[in-house]
Amino acid sequence: MTTTIPVSGGAFRPYDVVVGRGLLSELGARIAPLAKGRTAVVTDETVAAIHGPAVLASLAAAGIKARLLTVPPGEGSKSFAELERVLDRLLAFELDRSDVVVALGGGVVGDLAGLAAALYMRGIDFVQVPTTLLAQVDSSVGGKTAIDTPRGKNLVGAFHQPRLVLADIDVLGTLPxxxxxxxxxxxxxxxxxxxxxxxxxxxxxxxxxxxxxxxxxxxxxxxxxxxxxxxxxxxxxxxxxxxxxxxxxxxxxxxxxxxxxxxxxxxxxxxxxxxxxxxxxxxxxxxxxxxxxxxxxxxxxxxxxxxxxxxxxxxxxxxxxxxxxxxxxxxxxxxxxxxxxxxxxxxxxxxxxxxxxxxxxxxxxxxx
The missing domain is CATH 1.20.1090.10 (Dehydroquinate synthase-like - alpha domain)
Structure with missing residues (x-):
């Protein structure tokens, strides 16, 4: 059983937040209408080891060509250096404006991948797949994307709403x-x-x-x-x-x-x-x-x-x-x-x- 919560406002395109169990295996089918070509899955090294194979298998089953782009775990990845690396790898993957970025991870990954999607070719679609409780209830919803600077947290960013949020309760069982x-x-x-x-x-x-x-x-x-x-x-x-x-x-x-x-x-x-x-x-x-x-x-x-x-x-x-x-x-x-x-x-x-x-x-x- 799943619960779908619509998010809508006059200034942005409506999207759904889907909450339930077993949603990770449904990722490919759920984003197939959005992913017309390729999908880059931005995640951290820890999440990639736990959930990466299942996500790639789900995307492949839906006929979506995907690639994992990993960053180090932790707040340190919300930086100009990692943002540049992610953007460069999106370019190397030759994503175009009809493609999709998937943010698979906690708030750090969601913020970083969302900002990269906002900047890439002046903005491409992205999907949030939050794997932490904090991200499921907060950072994955609402379109705030950002990186940190030595002068403070989340000071460089953009509002870029996701096309879809999938909050799988089952993945919370892997959290410390x-x-x-x-x-x-x-x-x-x-x-x-x-x-x-x-x-x-x-x-x-x-x-x-x-x-x-x-x-x-x-x-x-x-x-x-x-x-x-x-x-x-x-x-x-x-x-x-x-x-x-x-x-x-x-x-x-x-x-x-x-x-x-x-x-x-x-x-x-x-x-x-x-x-x-x-x-x-x-x-x-x-x-x-x-x-x-x-x-x-x-x-x-x-x-x-x-x-x-x-x-x-x-x-x-x-x-x-x-x-x-x-x-x-x-x-x-x-x-x-x-x-x-x-x-x-x-x-x-x-x-x-x-x-x-x-x-x-x-x-x-x-x-x-």
Whole structure:
């Protein structure tokens, strides 16, 4: 059984996100109407070893000529150097504008392959086949593609919507526990933004999803995609409501950058989880939301085995974190823009947040 969630908006061509089990074997049949000639499958070396043969077999069975293009695993592949390598290999494969790029992997692969597809011959179609929970519920939907620079995360990119997203729940069974929990942070984020009832389910019966229960994972992925698709359809380029999806990200990205995006120290999802806890505690400290809401957020995140305090991941300077936050792509004119909360399931965009207040708050949280 599969669930199809349509994603549509006035500014882009509609597409479907298909969630279910056993979808990897159906890839060839599902993209055959899109792939008129050849398909380049961009993936990382780890995913290629696990899922590459099945994907190539599915494409071959549908009569699609395909080639695997691999990159090293990890955030380091979201770079100018790897983007250039991928583009050069697409050219060597002689893809034309009627061909398709498949992004097979987690958020790093999806961002990199999507940006390559956006740039190649001024834009060719691509399909997202996310193999991590984080990618299934977040980065594969909505058309954000990007690479990192030494000055920050996701600062060079483009909006390029996929033609199709296939989220196969079965592939999540191959994830290490830490990667699964990392993705769970983005699931929790969706409840925190706008669906308190979903958050209640995630904190109760649905909590088994963080431990790999397939039925809970499937429900969590479907509801997360429903939330994100509705927001993206309303606001593709983050001019308004879509910014809410960045709850926890401004704090989280600053912390990641201070750790040099070293995923052995902090994964992206862990950064988001910590950022969500900080955003709610800052909201409570400034009188925007009830203290018990911030305490509940902290308890739910901690119960999932995710960090909620700065000292759990490292030692930080409040001034350096604020400087990183001011350089975030959501900032305007050096002013801080944060996603804060009035209550559980009630997030909002706060512009021109006082930098001194954020610095003092971070110091109260243990930053130097």
């Amino acid at each position: 526990e830490r990667q699964l929990k990392s993705g769970w942070a983005e699931v929790l984020k969706h409840g925190l933004i706008c669906d308190a009832a979903f958050l209640d389910w995630l904190a109760g019966e649905g909590a088994s999803g963080a431990k790999g229960d397939p039925a809970a994972l499937e429900r969590a992925v479907v509801r997360s995609v429903e939330i994100k698709s509705a927001i993206v359809g309303e606001d593709e380029k983050e001019a308004g409501r879509r910014a809410l999806l960045n709850l926890g990200h401004t704090f989280g990205h600053a912390i990641e950058a201070e750790l040099d995006f070293d995923e052995t120290k902090l994964t992206h999802g862990e950064g988001v989880a910590l950022g969500c806890a900080l955003a709610f505690r800052f909201s409570a400290a400034t009188g925007l939301c009830p203290p018990d809401a911030a305490a509940r957020v902290e308890a739910v995140i901690a119960a999932a085995g995710l960090p909620v305090r700065l000292d759990q991941v490292g030692t930080f300077s409040a001034d350096r974190l604020v400087k990183r936050m001011a350089g975030d792509k959501k900032a305007e004119g050096g002013r801080l823009t944060l996603i804060l909360a009035r209550d559980l399931g009630d997030a909002f965009t706060a512009r021109d947040v006082d930098r001194a207040a954020v610095r003092d708050f971070l110091k109260s949280e243990g930053a130097a």
